[in-house]
Amino acid sequence: MKPIITEWGGKLYDKYDKWPAASGMHHAFPGGLATHTYQMLHMLEGLYPCLPYPIKIERCILAILFHDYGKLREYNQAGETQEDMYLLGHIYISAYTLQHVLEKAGIEQEEVKCLIHCVLAHHGEKEFGSPVVPCLQEAVVINMLDNLSAKTDSLDGTGENEYCPA
Numbered sequence: 001m002k003p004i005i006t007e008w009g010g011k012l013y014d015k016y017d018k019w020p021a022a023s024g025m026h027h028a029f030p031g032g033l034a035t036h037t038y039q040m041l042h043m044l045e046g047l048y049p050c051l052p053y054p055i056k057i058e059r060c061i062l063a064i065l066f067h068d069y070g071k072l073r074e075y076n077q078a079g080e081t082q083e084d085m086y087l088l089g090h091i092y093i094s095a096y097t098l099q100h101v102l103e104k105a106g107i108e109q110e111e112v113k114c115l116i117h118c119v120l121a122h123h124g125e126k127e128f129g130s131p132v133v134p135c136l137q138e139a140v141v142i143n144m145l146d147n148l149s150a151k152t153d154s155l156d157g158t159g160e161n162e163y164c165p166a
Contacts, residue, residue, distance in 0.1 A: 001058040004105050005065070012037075012065055015072055020079040022071070026150040028079055033071055039149040040064045040142075047141070059111070059138045062098070063118035067142065070094040091129060095119045114138070122146050 016034035021027030027036040044060055070093025074085040084093065095116050102112045117139055123130035124143040134140040 005061055018077055019072055020075055023079045023081055026153040033068060036149050040145045043145050055137050059115055060141060063115055063142050066094050066098040067119050067122045069097050118142050
C-alpha cells in the first residue's frame with residue numbers, strides 16, 4: 001500500500017491545499033483541508049508509538065488521506081456548499097473514490113473493506129453522519145483524530161470560557 005500512499009499523497013495535496021474543509025465550524029479557509037489532513041497525520045505519528053496494541057499504520061494513513069476527499073465536491077474553493085453535499089455527501093464520495101483507487105491497485109478485498117469502513121466511520125456516530133460506527137481499532141483512532149483536529153480548530157479564536165457549538 002506504500003506506493004498508493006506515495007502516489008496519492010502528492011495528488012491530494014495539490015487539491016487539498018486550495019480547498020476549505022468546511023463552510024464553517026472547522027478549517028473553513030483555503031487550504032483548510034490540507035491543514036486538517038496534516039494535523040491528523042502528525043497526531044497519528046505521535047500517537048502510534050504509544051498505543052498499547054498494534055494497528056495497521058498504512059490503513060490509518062490511507063484512510064486519513066481520503067476521509068474528507070468528498071469535500072472537494074461538497075464545497076467549492078470559496079467554501080460555498082455545492083449540490084453534491086446534499087445528494088451524496090463527502091463520506092460516500094470519499095469511500096467510493098478510495099474503493100476504486102484500491103481496487104485498481106489490486107489491493108486484497110478484505111483490506112479494501114477495512115479501509116472503506118475507516119472512511120465510512122470517521123464521524124464516529126450515526127447522529128453525526130457516519131453510515132456506520134467504528135468497528136476496527138484503526139477506525140476508532142481515525143475518528144478520534146478527526147474529532148480532535150476539528151474541535152480544537154473550532155475553538156481557536158473563541159474567548160476563554162466562551163461557548164462554541166462544536
